[in-house]
Amino acid sequence: MKKLINTPESVLADALAGFGAAHPELTVDLVDRVISRAARPATPKVALVSGGGSGHEPLHGGFVGLGMLDATCPGEVFTSPVPDQMLAAAQAVHSGAGVVFVVKNYTGDVMNFQLAAELAAEEGIEVRTVLVNDDVAVEDSTWTAGRRGTGATVMVEKIAGALAERGAPLDQVAALGDRVNAASRSFAIALTAATTPAAGKPGFDLPEDQIEAGVGIHGEPGRRRETLRPARELAAEVVDTILADHDLAAGDEVIALVNGLGGTPLLELYVVFGEVHARLAERGIRIARNLVGNYVTSLDMAGFSLTLTKADPDLLELWDAPVATPALSWS
């Protein structure tokens, strides 16, 4: 394992210190491990708080700022943060209008945020939870842990964040978050496995001509192993898998995220985007907005995920609203 770290144990603390030094416009609490906006809102606004394991950067710290998250609490690498952190994050940014927890659907994240919501309620903070579960690779039933939350998190945080910025009330912001999640589906393909600092070796072995289809963002293997094929075929497979599960028809518009998992050159992500674009065009579906780059990563994993969010004029208008965060910024 080769990593630019001091020790596996200190990665999170060291990265947070660096993040704080790099982003003076944000407040980084190194003790509670909370990243929050330094400026408090002039009038009370709904606070968006997210959090999850580290190793997915820029998610979530890179999305704290105007028009998106108010705070986040990073856990250890690939490990959900603890309720104390979540509570501290909520307390740091609660301005009286309530807090929305944006939670990716993983057993650990869900349980810890549930305990945190109970603690917050005891402190008199009103909390709503938006559960993100967009990964169609995973079987979804009442008997399973359900679908994972992946790329749609960016969509939910951007769009619900824009609405919160406009002063919408708690229930409305949470309902919009749910709506964006329901309109989103994702699927990922990995060319290599991620190596966590703690494990020190790749989560799984993958021969030179093999890929894992249906992987998550925590280094776990996917649903099946396949042969590496040209980008055109992989993109078609991913698009078709998503469309088979998505309420999208010819004439519809989407927001598309072609997301790098951390170890894939941007050049290749643009190749994939071109193929996704072409495949959707064949189906009569137009990409109205897009992001291409590393947004929800899995450390050094090579590969990509595609997220498609069915768009409508309301969602597009909120998508276009100004945002100013380390990783997403436009006006």
Place this chain on the structure above:
Amino acid sequence: MKKLINTPESVLADALAGFGAAHPELTVDLVDRVISRAARPATPKVALVSGGGSGHEPLHGGFVGLGMLDATCPGEVFTSPVPDQMLAAAQAVHSGAGVVFVVKNYTGDVMNFQLAAELAAEEGIEVRTVLVNDDVAVEDSTWTAGRRGTGATVMVEKIAGALAERGAPLDQVAALGDRVNAASRSFAIALTAATTPAAGKPGFDLPEDQIEAGVGIHGEPGRRRETLRPARELAAEVVDTILADHDLAAGDEVIALVNGLGGTPLLELYVVFGEVHARLAERGIRIARNLVGNYVTSLDMAGFSLTLTKADPDLLELWDAPVATPALSWS
């Protein structure tokens, strides 16, 4: 070799098609291989044109837009573009106020841009060339090819681009580009080698506990092989190497770029930034502005480079000026 491509031969064409689909605000000429701003300036302005081999994304295509480049011409992977492309780029954005070529100092880039400048002059386009040569790993003498251009390219393109946007004349924009370059120094460390689609295997082998110090961005080996050490020690080595060659004293301010080479997780880049920040602070040098992320990459290479640009109020003011490009955006 595992890559998200169709064929090694079509990588550039496919990526450009994807880039064009992803960025409708830019014009992508797939025949001449030129990326340029779609909107023409209302009044003549100096046009900034850069270009170089592909595989360094977001450089340069990701820096085309308001406040930065007017056009770029991507070459094949790690191969300088050809004079025809450079001329086409200049012609696409020349509005009567002249063109500045921002050229990274590599034999191929320099010679091709030189031929292009001759062609442009024949077409009546006034051209100035800003040569970027910031890499202190390389011996600089009249007997050698001189220092490579790396991270400082971002600084030059951002700051000279801001001045051009304000309507400054050709010589002034070029002179500022030269000044930014002269104020900048870089040094890079690689943990792994890059694999080009054409070669199909890593440019060099690097054992599990070894790193290459003083690497460039074209997959070439570095100046020396060293043992992997904690991020703190590597950052100190890089900072000290740069300071030994830089006119920086206690009390000075810098713009710092901690740049990922393509395969290093952002989490680790923040660890490195924290250590760089601390080391500079020990020397009394303050980081006034910074970028942390993948800006000048070398395909899938793991590692980082550090660029320090000595700042003054003028440079900082231009650095802070609005920019709206795919990879750099603020207002």
Place this chain on the structure above:
Amino acid sequence: MDTTLALAWVREIASAVEEHEAQLTELDSAIGDGDHGSNLRRGFTAALAALDGLDPASVGAALSRTGTTLISKVGGASGPLYGSAFRAMGTALPGERADAAEFGAALAAGLAAIRRLGAAEPGDKTIVDAWTPALAAFELAAPTGFAAAAEAAAGAAEQGMRDTVPLQARKGRASYLGPRSIGHQDPGATSTALLFRALARVAEKAG
């Protein structure tokens, strides 16, 4: 069980977790995200620190403190699950000592907390698959004394742990693998077996 034994149990778990950290991580790498070992080590190291110098008034005090620490230090799935279990056990043991029957009831409260929070059924390939047979064995053997009950529970937990191998996971991260989770031993069931083996060891030493 008395307060000294409760403290000794947590210490014994901590050293077992430290010793088996790599194994837990290995198992979690195969069907999860490779952090179960470091998660539990971080948690029980913190628990040791939290218990340091503590003079617990009840058997449950040390366990409650351990649970609270796990919740606030571990994260992931195992943090809230084990944390809630220890808190529930702590609440169920308010006295200065507890006999085997009382301790069995506490173990039952622990399992109930895990199932309330995680909603896993036996057979889902989780902690529940080791804890459930361990509890049953403990209760069955309780009349023969604490040490014997703990020994029976440890053996049953280990059997439950091994029995997770052929199961397809339906809860936790391993469920994302679908049929590919079959053939691997569950990391959480493995750490539960360590927990019960630690109990048997301190109980035997205490005589």
Place this chain on the structure above:
Amino acid sequence: MDTTLALAWVREIASAVEEHEAQLTELDSAIGDGDHGSNLRRGFTAALAALDGLDPASVGAALSRTGTTLISKVGGASGPLYGSAFRAMGTALPGERADAAEFGAALAAGLAAIRRLGAAEPGDKTIVDAWTPALAAFELAAPTGFAAAAEAAAGAAEQGMRDTVPLQARKGRASYLGPRSIGHQDPGATSTALLFRALARVAEKAG
């Protein structure tokens, strides 16, 4: 040399480059960026297409066209260098045929173009280190006829190529490696040797 031979030379180079693409890439990976093989293949494939159907009026016409194509298709260091060299050779050969002395002068013009653009000295571990001895050998043997001169040039180019191994690069990408460039054969000198070997081959065939 006549126009047919000039065309044959470019075609022979193209097939030599295709055959040795992997070797050139390998050499360029060791001390450069691993694209010399694909650069030249792209260039000479384009040159073949540009020459297709061309009925050159002079020996130089085919070479000029080749040079222009290399400049506009190759990029990198080798594109402008070889491109300018072929253009200079083309300009130096305005007639329908050229004898060995005239062709030697064209080779000299090619080398001058390379050195004007690239500013490399002999010993800098570049194209110049193969072209310089090749030119000298060609001129020396010119009186004995074109084929013999070309054969001598090819041998000298190959010797020059091998002699780059112990050199430390002072120009081009390999110079960034400093002393670590020592012990590797220069890719550009290698492709120059291919160029001259192709010349010897077509000259011999033409008798």
